[in-house]
Amino acid sequence: MTMPILDIRNLRVSYDANVPHCAVNGVSLQVFPGEVVALVGESGSGKTSIAQAVIGLLQGNGRVDGGAILLNGTDITRWSQKRLDAVRGAVVSLIPQDPTGSLNPVMTIGAQVREILTVHGKARGKAADRRVIELLTKVGLSQPEVRARQYPHELSGGMKQRVLIAIAIALEPALIIADEPTSALDVTVQKRILDLIDDLRREFGTAVLFVTHDLGVAADRSSRLIVLKGGEIQEEGATADVLTAPQNTYTQRLLADAPSLSAPARIVRRSRAGETPLVTVENLVKDFALPDGGVQRAVDGVSFGIDPGTTHAIVGESGSGKTTTIRAIAGFERPTSGSILIDGLDARTLKGETLRQFRRKVQLVYQNPLASLDPRQSVFSIIEEPLLNFAPVARDERARRVAAILDRVGLTQATLARRPHALSGGQRQRIAIARALILEPKLVILDEAVSALDVTVQAQILSLLAELQADLGLTYLFVSHDLAVVRQIADSVSVMHEGRQVDHGSVEAVFERPTSAYTRDLIEAIPGRRRQAEGARSNPSETAEGYPA
Template identity: 65%
Template sequence: MTAPLLEIDDLAISYKVGDHDQRVVHGVSFRVDRGEVVALVGESGSGKTTTAQAVLGLLAGNGRIEQGAIRLNGIDIAHWPQKRFDTIRGAVVALIPQDPGSSLNPVRTIGAQVAEVLQIHGRGDRRAIRTRTLDLLTRVGLLPAEMRADQYPHELSGGMKQRVLIAIAVALNPDLIVADEPTSALDVTVQRVILDLIDELRRENGTAVLLVTHDLGVAADRANRLVVLQGGRIQEQGAVKDVLAAPQSAYTRRLLSDAPSLTKVRPARRAPGSGEDFAIVVERLTHDFPVGGTAKRFRAVDDVSFKVCRGTTHAIVGESGSGKTTTIRGVVGFLKPTAGRIRIDGEDMTTLKGEALRRFRRNIQLVYQNPFGSLDPRQTISQIVEEPLLNFAPPPKAERAKKVADMLHRVGLPETFLGRHPRALSGGQRQRVAIARALVLDPRVLVLDEAVSALDVTVQAQILALLDELQKALGLTYLFVSHDLAVVQQISDTVSVMYKGRQVDGGPVDTVFARPNSDYTRELIDAIPGRKAPMLALSTASVRG
């Protein structure tokens, strides 16, 4: 039997932090055979990206391989100097990076960037390289290749940029491609197309892929084998269908039950509110934006209507550019719509102005997507949660302090967090703080703008559970914006699917999922990763399965 393509043996990696070494990968061993797809699955901090970087010799400056071997075609490359790595990178091992947006040099054409990998490894003269570049661009579907080659990255969409990066990765027909979260920055429908493309090229060339992902659904769909990492240690590894059907470790079981795309059990939703008691009514909302100083106008939201019963959750689904953000900015009163009405608790938001609008806003609070950017790093947690109170006839200091402490307790954070700064908190904890800040004013409506999209599945499941509990306890109405249909299916009662500014589907979640009205919704549902996965042991034989 020949040696495996990649064999990682008892690998330990540490980062130098201050004066001491912090070990992040502890004795990891696994192998990738020729032409095989192995998924490295785990949450952030599980060491999956560090392991992948080590394979490419691209550990950050303070990272060091402490022990173990990385054997590529039987040769240990773990302690190779960078110069030696230069000869195999691109040619034998290639990378498809995580964020296509920042992974291409903004001041060079994409043709130049594809050609570069051929130049570095001296594959032919100028003309041969140009021909090969155009072939590659054609192969990844960037047409017409001649025109695309002369474009700059900012002229391409995220999916197209990822195609460029795929073209670069496959240019020299490497043995192994390390794909580090290749689609997590893309919309679901684009995600599927890109994963299909990687699959296709891999089959054509017999390339093996080490797929790093936090999304078990993606891993289940695309990999032959799974390696589950937690805290830098392997929890479990094996063939995909074995791991999914009979997970051995408690951690894998938890990951599986937290993954919205793989869980077909849905917590029972309340019956939609009693008849006509609507907390949010949006009627024929239309919003135009002026286009760069000209008289032309761009219609971002086109005739959108929906109603949300008090105490229920309404989801707005769509990809970037679908108008979902514009819609919610109208609902919270940041934008005056061009036409249409938005009533919150019977009050018409579109006619409120100035002080009245400001005062009404306390009824509608917003939780943002990015828990790292939405908290002021210089404030303490207690200042962050207290701040909204100061904007509206603040109660006395002692009362405010009590309110803040109560709120923190409500969102499941200990009181010791009050004096801390956001940087000392994890992503999930920060999102809890953001929720506490939104709830401190006792709002009636909470708008959640992709509020769980940046979180790991397990943390995401916890935040969703918290939101559910708060809704029951406080009778809140949620407007939940997401691009992730699996999450939407799990937590919302009603849904609006938006596409290019229009609402293409709407109604109770079950109805929309069972009988979508539009092709777009159907495509979205099909694109949910994990649908190809063998049914899980813990799944109830659901109709939708």
């Protein structure tokens, strides 16, 4: 019988804090050669702690309290860091989540790849230089000789992640631990990175322990699935079995909440025939001056309208012009040409107090609520602040409005005295939404507002946004790179690529009949499509898109 490369037995991990915290409680699992095992679960489920324990890189206040970690049959649980150095990279490698924070900013890319070769005595001098180029070529980096001389800040996020993969495979390890390796990447870049890991696994017979909160990625890429919650395994089995017939109620909820796996019901889109759009963008152009005197065109001739009470989505990869477009609509960037009308006002011509008052009609909710909320303020002060900035409102009336909007976003009044650091990610995003709505805006711009949230929390926020839109008649401009979410919540969509709008129309039209090759590539790259297609083949009443036929 084949021996597992990784054999975890009854692992227990805890962290010392004001109140000691048990992060992993009696987890046992095995990973065999050539196998991809996915650990899935929400933040705090223990999946990253398991990965870090395997490679001996727990945080300073973390410790293994019990159990055993066997690598190729050898118990490495109590090994010193010096002994673990001998197996890191050679037997087991880690591909971390954050490529920017994982690379040394003052070392060239070539030097960082070469380091693992020299530390383990595998190559030196010109032989090491040749091996570096081979590795950079293998992971698909263009102009590998040039990349080897560059520093991390000169590479895109996808390029940096490829460098980390080159380092991880340099010594052809038996096991790769991939800890959320694509969560910060655009969907098409994500697909290329995941394809690369698959190719390398097949070439070297490497096993992969995939740590992810994205069930779409796990569905497409793993052979076995292990679902974690609260440091304990809730369910495990062949990926296809767990996805098609989950036995555990937590697994069932995760799958129901995952937009890339749940087949969205065909909904009747809101009809606004003959109604004047709340937002009209026509031939929007935005240029930026370059230091050498040249001009960079960030947005090139974008046009769309948003009817009152509907949701328009802008999708595209990093650098596509999404952010510049919404900043122009919000009045933070002055367009080079074109027009932006919001509720009958020309955003380009507004100045001074008129512009300031206009901004109360247009409110933004950002991707990272922790960064957008003042850590020194209480929740009450955060929500109250816009009322102090825009209108003279009596103190008692301010308190009444803050309490009312807090209730509207589903938080208790006890939350008002707390500060952002004491709240969960979902609670912080609800506070950011409450702050945006306190001024009763006409348009709410949601800039990647759910992309940093776990799937269940994401589903709760999307449900809240839909409820608020129905109750308050809100109009949304939803910016995202997650097409599965866009398909679920938007009425219309603009697809942007290199500053241009390459597709535009209703969500149904764009997803089912895309006119550009770029849009087709984006749709093909949505995680979970493989499993949806397989499900559709076994259920002829559904199309491959997951919609009822």
